[in-house]
Amino acid sequence: xxxxxxxxxxAGVSTATVSRALRGLPKVSEQTRAKVLAAATELEYVASxxxxxxxxxxxxxxxxxxxxxxxxxFAGLISGASEVLREHGFHVLxxxxxxxxxxxxxxxxxxxxxxxxxAVLVLSLRLHEAExxxxxxxxxxxxxxxxxxPNWPCVRIDDLGTTQQATEHLIGLxxxxxxxxxxxxxxxxDFPTPADRARGFRDAMARHGLDxxxxxxxxxxxxxxxxxxVGLELLxxxxxxxxxVAASDELALGILAxxxxxxxxxxxxxxxxxxxxxxxxxxxxxTTIAQPVVEQxxxxxxxxxxxxxxxxxxxxxxxxxxxxxLRTSTAPPTQP
Amino acid sequence: xxxxxxxxxxAGVSTATVSRALRGLPKVSEQTRAKVLAAATELEYVASxxxxxxxxxxxxxxxxxxxxxxxxxFAGLISGASEVLREHGFHVLxxxxxxxxxxxxxxxxxxxxxxxxxAVLVLSLRLHEAExxxxxxxxxxxxxxxxxxPNWPCVRIDDLGTTQQATEHLIGLxxxxxxxxxxxxxxxxDFPTPADRARGFRDAMARHGLDxxxxxxxxxxxxxxxxxxVGLELLxxxxxxxxxVAASDELALGILAxxxxxxxxxxxxxxxxxxxxxxxxxxxxxTTIAQPVVEQxxxxxxxxxxxxxxxxxxxxxxxxxxxxxLRTSTAPPTQP
DNA sequence: CTGAAAGCGCTTACAG
DNA sequence: CTGAAAGCGCTTACAG
Numbered sequence: 001x002x003x004x005x006x007x008x009x010x011a012g013v014s015t016a017t018v019s020r021a022l023r024g025l026p027k028v029s030e031q032t033r034a035k036v037l038a039a040a041t042e043l044e045y046v047a048s049x050x051x052x053x054x055x056x057x058x059x060x061x062x063x064x065x066x067x068x069x070x071x072x073x074f075a076g077l078i079s080g081a082s083e084v085l086r087e088h089g090f091h092v093l094x095x096x097x098x099x100x101x102x103x104x105x106x107x108x109x110x111x112x113x114x115x116x117x118x119a120v121l122v123l124s125l126r127l128h129e130a131e132x133x134x135x136x137x138x139x140x141x142x143x144x145x146x147x148x149x150p151n152w153p154c155v156r157i158d159d160l161g162t163t164q165q166a167t168e169h170l171i172g173l174x175x176x177x178x179x180x181x182x183x184x185x186x187x188x189x190d191f192p193t194p195a196d197r198a199r200g201f202r203d204a205m206a207r208h209g210l211d212x213x214x215x216x217x218x219x220x221x222x223x224x225x226x227x228x229x230v231g232l233e234l235l236x237x238x239x240x241x242x243x244x245v246a247a248s249d250e251l252a253l254g255i256l257a258x259x260x261x262x263x264x265x266x267x268x269x270x271x272x273x274x275x276x277x278x279x280x281x282x283x284x285x286x287t288t289i290a291q292p293v294v295e296q297x298x299x300x301x302x303x304x305x306x307x308x309x310x311x312x313x314x315x316x317x318x319x320x321x322x323x324x325x326l327r328t329s330t331a332p333p334t335q336p
Numbered sequence: 337x338x339x340x341x342x343x344x345x346x347a348g349v350s351t352a353t354v355s356r357a358l359r360g361l362p363k364v365s366e367q368t369r370a371k372v373l374a375a376a377t378e379l380e381y382v383a384s385x386x387x388x389x390x391x392x393x394x395x396x397x398x399x400x401x402x403x404x405x406x407x408x409x410f411a412g413l414i415s416g417a418s419e420v421l422r423e424h425g426f427h428v429l430x431x432x433x434x435x436x437x438x439x440x441x442x443x444x445x446x447x448x449x450x451x452x453x454x455a456v457l458v459l460s461l462r463l464h465e466a467e468x469x470x471x472x473x474x475x476x477x478x479x480x481x482x483x484x485x486p487n488w489p490c491v492r493i494d495d496l497g498t499t500q501q502a503t504e505h506l507i508g509l510x511x512x513x514x515x516x517x518x519x520x521x522x523x524x525x526d527f528p529t530p531a532d533r534a535r536g537f538r539d540a541m542a543r544h545g546l547d548x549x550x551x552x553x554x555x556x557x558x559x560x561x562x563x564x565x566v567g568l569e570l571l572x573x574x575x576x577x578x579x580x581v582a583a584s585d586e587l588a589l590g591i592l593a594x595x596x597x598x599x600x601x602x603x604x605x606x607x608x609x610x611x612x613x614x615x616x617x618x619x620x621x622x623t624t625i626a627q628p629v630v631e632q633x634x635x636x637x638x639x640x641x642x643x644x645x646x647x648x649x650x651x652x653x654x655x656x657x658x659x660x661x662l663r664t665s666t667a668p669p670t671q672p
Numbered sequence: 673c674t675g676a677a678a679g680c681g682c683t684t685a686c687a688g
Numbered sequence: 689c690t691g692a693a694a695g696c697g698c699t700t701a702c703a704g
Contacts, residue, residue, distance in 0.1 A: 349674075350674065350675045350676075351675090351676060352674075352677095353673085353675075355675060356673095356674090363673055364673070364674085365673060365674090368673080368674080386687085387680090389680090390679095390680045390681065390682085391679080391680050392680085393680075434687085451681095492688080
């Protein structure tokens with residue numbers, strides 16, 4: 001492949017001029033620019049990204065760090081981020097690091113990111129303290145999604161609000177015995193989403209003077225199958241609740257399956273409401289609190305690119321709104 | 337951050353020796369290596385990836401090109417590929433290019449990949465002729481998944497075999513009026529999966545002397561929602577089939593939803609079999625032909641890395657086996 | 673086993 | 689508006 005010097009010779013100018021002309025920098029005469037473009041096209045010249053990165057210090061690559069690519073939420077975030085990055089001529093270096101605790105320490109180490117990316121997008125990942133320090137010392141823009149961090153801006157939804165809204169929807173329909181299926185078997189301080197959603201449920205119940213029976217709050221691991229398991233447990237009891245709030249649609253779909261297995265009709269025998277508006281929610285008529293996942297990926301990326309461009313983006317938390325989507329899985333209780 | 341020269345000075349050796357020692361190259365005395373390692377650790381030295389790429393011509397980055405990250409199948413492939421690449425010290429540059437026809441031409445252009453990656457993984461993407469040429473001219477290893485290409489090795493399943501196997505399962509149960517829901521509204525020669533799967537169904541029917549009524553073969557777009565739509569159409573008729581083969585589990589889940597809406601019991605009134613073994617298949621008791629998606633991502637990546645290492649991997653198509661997973665969505669027809 | 677030096681292919685002040 | 693030259697930070701024959 002041809003190098004910048006070949007183009008310079010062909011156009012009869014210096015390599016500096018070729019560099020300026022091809023990047024659209026000002027202070028190049030139209031005539032010269034045309035000559036250079038013609039030569040570059042003729043020679044099928046493409047600048048070597050490694051060489052220009054070394055010289056300029058810019059890679060035009062953004063690191064995108066996720067715990068899983070296979071979960072609906074993360075795939076949506078990646079999709080939104082990738083779209084905006086591509087529009088702006090940036091590339092995506094994907095780090096699918098897993099969510100394992102200590103053993104991940106080595107995965108996100110300095111050699112992975114150092115000098116390799118211009119900025120980092122951290123998608124709903126509970127960072128270890130060492131990782132947080134590392135990211136700080138990289139001294140490049142960082143934006144997080146889902147999990148606020150004092151060091152950087154964050155885009156997220158109001159987790160507390162989602163389950164509040166879901167719970168109040170059920171209360172508004174007349175339910176009083178309401179169960180909750182959460183998404184974390186091992187509550188941890190550094191990943192607030194599960195705790196926040198659980199608290200949203202309890203807050204709403206308390207505000208309306210309703211009791212929460214300890215046995216009607218159960219925990220899964222966010223997957224549909226665990227929703228089935230804990231759903232069977234919760235709905236299999238004689239004193240089962242008349243309605244259930246699930247911390248995610250994937251859990252809620254598991255609960256719908258559990259209801260079906262137990263011969264319970266939805267919504268006549270039990271109402272179910274989820275969080276997310278997953279692709280499958282519409283299929284199963286699941287009432288849910290919709291969150292704009294792809295759009296959160298886009299927003300975070302726009303913020304990140306502003307920071308790359310030198311703008312001060314602060315450390316604010318941007319909270320995007322969620323909306324109640326009414327379908328057929330919720331209705332007033334039949335025996336009030 | 338410190339440069340190689342700082343380490344060289346601190347260790348009292350040349351930069352060439354630092355480079356060799358740190359990369360574990362032979363012909364460095366243990367004593368020297370120890371000195372260098374100590375100095376590097378002390379200075380927290382990390383080699384600049386751009387500088388070493390420019391000097392060596394190797395980036396240790398692999399381009400992973402997909403049409404979508406949000407579909408189950410692609411997320412699984414990415415996950416498997418990413419895992420193997422990380423184990424071998426390679427990075428993932430993700431290209432989420434979309435599946436739009438002509439307008440994608442510009443997306444996968446030479447500047448995206450040229451000198452940026454050591455190899456490319458093409459995940460179930462119908463390449464345009466221009467893209468194919470471009471990839472060839474890059475002169476780096478390429479492996480495809482799902483769609484065979486004469487230029488490169490491919491990892492895939494036997495698409496024909498999946499629907500054959502699914503159809504023969506239904507025939508074995510005694511069904512004779514069997515419908516088919518395919519995954520492509522616009523059949524195209526360059527993406528053989530939809531056509532192969534449809535043919536597998538027809539072949540199996542023909543082999544057993546069974547008729548395929550034209551009206552019992554309908555097409556969706558792979559999504560669960562389109563499965564619902566065409567499922568309502570297919571199962572809503574008085575002469576509906578007693579069993580349905582779906583080209584994917586996502587379509588099959590839509591059909592299950594259609595059956596439910598129509599008040600049909602599964603499997604008593606209609607049997608349904610899918611392809612994939614999607615996460616949700618187990619939840620809904622869907623009988624299916626399982627394909628190992630993550631493993632296909634891993635296999636293709638191992639093949640790619642062999643080629644990067646200089647081994648001749650040929651242009652073979654590796655076909656990985658699929659297996660029938662029996663659940664509760666299929667049974668003998670009630671009125672034979 | 674080790675070092676001096678060229679080279680990878682750009683970009684960027686600096687000078688004009 | 690344009691060019692000569694230094695520099696980005698490594699790796700790699702080559703020589704010893």
